[in-house]
Amino acid sequence: KQEVTQIPAALSVPEGENLVLNCSFTDSAIYNLQWFRQDPGKGLTSLLLIQSSQREQTSGRLNASLDKSSGRSTLYIAASQPGDSATYLCAVGAFTGGIKAAGNKLTFGGGTRVLVKP
Amino acid sequence: DAGITQSPRHKVTETGTPVTLRCHQTENHRYMYWYRQDPGHGLRLIHYSYGVKDTDKGEVSDGYSVSRSKTEDFLLTLESATSSQTSVYFCAIRPAGGADTQYFGPGTRLTVL
Numbered sequence A: 001k002q003e004v005t006q007i008p009a010a011l012s013v014p015e016g017e018n019l020v021l022n023c024s025f026t027d028s029a030i031y032n033l034q035w036f037r038q039d040p041g042k043g044l045t046s047l048l049l050i051q052s053s054q055r056e057q058t059s060g061r062l063n064a065s066l067d068k069s070s071g072r073s074t075l076y077i078a079a080s081q082p083g084d085s086a087t088y089l090c091a092v093g094a095f096t097g098g099i100k101a102a103g104n105k106l107t108f109g110g111g112t113r114v115l116v117k118p
Numbered sequence B: 001d002a003g004i005t006q007s008p009r010h011k012v013t014e015t016g017t018p019v020t021l022r023c024h025q026t027e028n029h030r031y032m033y034w035y036r037q038d039p040g041h042g043l044r045l046i047h048y049s050y051g052v053k054d055t056d057k058g059e060v061s062d063g064y065s066v067s068r069s070k071t072e073d074f075l076l077t078l079e080s081a082t083s084s085q086t087s088v089y090f091c092a093i094r095p096a097g098g099a100d101t102q103y104f105g106p107g108t109r110l111t112v113l
Helices: none
Strands: A010-014 A021-024 A032-038 A045-053 A054-061 A062-067 A074-075 A085-094 A107-108 A112-117 B004-007 B011-015 B019-025 B031-038 B042-050 B053-057 B066-072 B071-078 B085-093 B110-113
Touching: A010 A021, A021 A032, A021 A085, A021 A112, A032 A074, A045 A054, A045 A062, A045 A074, A054 A112, A074 A085, A085 B042, A107 A112, A107 B042, B011 B019, B011 B053, B019 B085, B019 B110, B031 B066, B031 B071, B042 B066, B042 B071, B053 B066, B071 B085
Parallel strands: A010 A112, B011 B110
Antiparallel strands: A021 A074, A032 A045, A032 A085, A054 A062, A062 A074, A085 A107, A085 A112, B004 B019, B019 B071, B031 B042, B031 B085, B042 B053, B066 B071, B085 B110
């Protein structure tokens, strides 16, 4: 059974500092990995998706890396801003295949709550 | 927001009562999912649907049932609510083909007293 862990559970940094968020998973046979952002009382917003054949994905100030062999992914947020304050969740996808396929069953980590102080 | 709405957004109910949560999408996506989010557990998949009247169980399906009679609606029912089902429930969709990204609704906060 896939287990996904995010440490630390909470992180506080001053504005302008780079953020490094970690995600580890126990089963390296993954289909893909996604990073989501969740604001308080809101749903999840997808930030980046890395397919299992890829090593990294970038979008603006965000960069996510994937190392399947070690069961790790890292989300980097450059030059953090107060608006980056949120909870960041990592989710590992397992391809189920076939007509009943969920297409991509996600197993989530518990998230890292980030506070960027002005 | 991928045109996903959830209703109600908040509900308080008593143990033993039936509860139905609704997820509605406007873009005819094939795949729909129900998750629950609890402190210390992240999000966990309850049930999912891969088409009209086609559903399957997820990781934590005990005590829940689902129905999908129309493409746009996916209903989650708690036949007899228990306090352990107090949670925030999220619906998600995944467009068939293309990227595997799932798009989430705003959530329903359910409290079972």
